[in-house]
Amino acid sequence: MTFHSMWAELLPIGRSSASGGYRRYAWTGADSDCRAWFKEQAEARGLTYEVDRNGNQWAWVGDPGAGDAVVTGSHLDSVPDGGAFDGPLGVVSSFAALDELRGRGVQFGKPLAIVNFGDEEGARFGLACVGSRLTAGELTVEQAHRLTDGDGISLPKAMEAAGYDPDGIGADPERLARIGAFVELHVEQGRALDLSGDRVGIASAIWPHGRWRFDFRGEANHAGTTRLVDRRDPMLSYAETVLAARREAELAGAVATFGKISVEPNGVNAIPSLVRGWLDSRAADQETLDTVVGGIEKAARAYADAHGIDLDVVRESFTPVVEFDHALRDELGRILGKDTGLNVPVLGTGAGHDAGILSGRIPTAMLFVRNPTGVSHSPAEFAAEDDCVAGVSALADVLEGLACT
Numbered sequence: 001m002t003f004h005s006m007w008a009e010l011l012p013i014g015r016s017s018a019s020g021g022y023r024r025y026a027w028t029g030a031d032s033d034c035r036a037w038f039k040e041q042a043e044a045r046g047l048t049y050e051v052d053r054n055g056n057q058w059a060w061v062g063d064p065g066a067g068d069a070v071v072t073g074s075h076l077d078s079v080p081d082g083g084a085f086d087g088p089l090g091v092v093s094s095f096a097a098l099d100e101l102r103g104r105g106v107q108f109g110k111p112l113a114i115v116n117f118g119d120e121e122g123a124r125f126g127l128a129c130v131g132s133r134l135t136a137g138e139l140t141v142e143q144a145h146r147l148t149d150g151d152g153i154s155l156p157k158a159m160e161a162a163g164y165d166p167d168g169i170g171a172d173p174e175r176l177a178r179i180g181a182f183v184e185l186h187v188e189q190g191r192a193l194d195l196s197g198d199r200v201g202i203a204s205a206i207w208p209h210g211r212w213r214f215d216f217r218g219e220a221n222h223a224g225t226t227r228l229v230d231r232r233d234p235m236l237s238y239a240e241t242v243l244a245a246r247r248e249a250e251l252a253g254a255v256a257t258f259g260k261i262s263v264e265p266n267g268v269n270a271i272p273s274l275v276r277g278w279l280d281s282r283a284a285d286q287e288t289l290d291t292v293v294g295g296i297e298k299a300a301r302a303y304a305d306a307h308g309i310d311l312d313v314v315r316e317s318f319t320p321v322v323e324f325d326h327a328l329r330d331e332l333g334r335i336l337g338k339d340t341g342l343n344v345p346v347l348g349t350g351a352g353h354d355a356g357i358l359s360g361r362i363p364t365a366m367l368f369v370r371n372p373t374g375v376s377h378s379p380a381e382f383a384a385e386d387d388c389v390a391g392v393s394a395l396a397d398v399l400e401g402l403a404c405t
């Protein structure tokens, strides 16, 4: 199997014919099809295949119990109408890199594993990196049981419906104790490599980021007969808050996005009783992030008060800044620069990743592959095949340097 043929096999799974975007949500049919593809790739290579207590898939070369394993991989799920590369590029490249290492005839001095972490995007249950958070003990079983999707289906019920036993979910310290390093290859979600003219880069850090839910409660009423002065319309406060978010982020050099909204009763001719807006905000450091979110919340409260609207703000998830393991990051730079003597670019990112979640427990690093437009979380997400193949070789070099004698 070449990178190209694996890619061609995975590409159609969960893809919308209308937009070309993906709907690979955790524990749905498309997710199951992706998981079946992963299992097939593992078994076709004679790897030891397993699913861990949290539903993450693992494919091993060597003894999974031996310890000091080198692990690579990423995720296969997507955001709503997402792109083809975010996640899958890391998983396909891992299998292709293993094939390349076998072609080089290397001997593995340590166990090597390829992993597919479940539910990284949080598209269905609203929390990113569920598979790696559970494994790292960053998400408790009780919290996981409280996660429900838009139809009120809980995470455990969704796992069960997909044929997975949710009863064993939870922290997996023994598994993490057997891992010496985790390296995730990912399409860059930005243009730094395009601007520098490099095919591959190394991650330095992940910005602190989080998700906050703003609930604006007003008074439902008739859109046609209620005078403007008599209204308590939460949509106004919400709209003013979205504009305030842009102003606060611009001032601070950060990012803030209201990308998801729900309206009750959601009728064209009804003034809403409730407008729920979800804020995703990220900044290069904690202090800036606090300033931005604090500024947005302050503005929202001022607007709500002015319109007689009740406002609740709930922080639904948060990931502190991730500084990737310096020694491992520098080791990757040494390995990748050894033939060319060139420094491989090191770049920060505002995107969250499983490698970020695990970085508090095991040494983790990331490789980025050039994305010529920088666009991600969109059907337009793209990486040229020769850049992807360069990413596979870089990953193979890194895995050889870390796992082979």
Ligand code: HGY
Pocket: 120, 121, 122, 128, 129, 350, 351, 352, 353
């Ligand atoms: O939201 C993120 O940054 C990631 O893609 N889950």
Ligand code: MN
Pocket: 079, 086, 121, 351, 377
């Ligand atoms: Mn993503």
Ligand code: MN
Pocket: 075, 086, 087, 120, 186, 352, 353
């Ligand atoms: Mn991703």
Ligand code: MN
Pocket: 120, 351, 352, 353, 354
């Ligand atoms: Mn991610």
